[in-house]
Amino acid sequence: MVSKNEEVRVGVVGYGMSGQVFHAPIISCVPGLTLAKVVERHGQKSKERYPQVEVVDSPEKLFEDNTIDLVVITTPNASHFELAEKALKAGKHVVVEKPFTVTSTEAQSLIDIAYQEKRLLSVYQNRRWDGDFQTVRQIVREGLLGQIVEFESHYDRYINYLRPSTWKEEDAEGSGIAYDLGSHLIDQAQVLFGVPRRISADVRKVREGSRIDDSLQMFMEYENLTVTLKASMLVREIGPRFIVHGTDGSFVKYGLDPQEAALKGGISPLGVADWGCEGKDLWGKLNTQVGGLHFTGQVETIPGDYCAYYRNIYGAITGREALIVKPEEARNTIRMIEVAKQSAREKKAVAFSL
Known part of the structure; x- marks a missing residue:
């Protein structure tokens, strides 16, 4: 040290x-x-x-x-x-x-x-430090929806062709959408709810000629809670990023955290006062019960912060x-990918175990 x-x-x-x-x-x-x-x-x-x-x-x-x-x-x-x-x-x-x-x-x-x-x-x-996920986590942590009974998370793209000259399109160990986008979805679910009891999944190729799995639907069963994770390379009309339902209300959020786009544009977080801030048009909608009163309205997204x-x-x-992101949690994520792929092969739910 x-x-x-x-x-x-x-x-x-x-x-x-x-x-x-x-x-x-x-x-x-x-x-x-x-x-x-x-x-x-x-x-x-x-x-x-x-x-x-x-x-x-x-x-x-x-x-x-x-x-x-x-x-x-x-x-x-x-x-x-x-x-x-x-x-x-x-x-x-x-x-x-x-x-x-x-x-x-x-x-x-x-x-x-x-x-x-x-x-x-x-x-x-x-992506634990995506602003949208930070906001969802705070809503869940504060109990604003009561007991969570259904959680749905999407990470979709529209790439209807096979990208040339990239290892990500090759049929190799660790390739495919479960390891790529799925790693983020699974990690976020684990942060919120821990590891599931059982996993059911559909993992398949949807683009013509694809050598990798490029569509994932994963269902994680907890006590009194179902988590649905979806990722696909063929989603042209993007739906909600998060859908959360609880005994007291719901939260729905569209849009992706802006940090990736900024970084790809060559912008550094240094000296950017509004780094990770999202436009009001993408703030999520909360419909719930607060202090005995019915509330419906937008929730300002917490600024994202990959530097954290x-x-x-x-x-x-x-x-x-x-340490926040522990290697044991990352191991659990890989194990959940393995169980999801087993479920897809066997076309049945599989108990999760380490």
């Missing part, structure tokens, strides 16, 4: 879309974290935006650098386990882009190694605070 007064020097493995959009800009905004080294096999694209970084052409050159405290893995899904294992054994703290690993067995193995090496291990479940993830990573490494 570094001392409370030291900087945490960060190395990023991979500078594709995830590294460029979701990690490097956010790391660069967090006091105490220094983006010091990036692994790029071809070119030095990261250095164009971050002149201070050293670019190396292999993960090994990063892992052997004794000045690097934290390694961030942003490579294709099937490589996460091997790279994270090597980084941990090299004495680094590790953040892995979601999905954590391809299997829950691999996930548990990394947890065991991190424990043995006394190193932090976390997974980049940044890395602020917590810095705080956990320096001993200032407890």
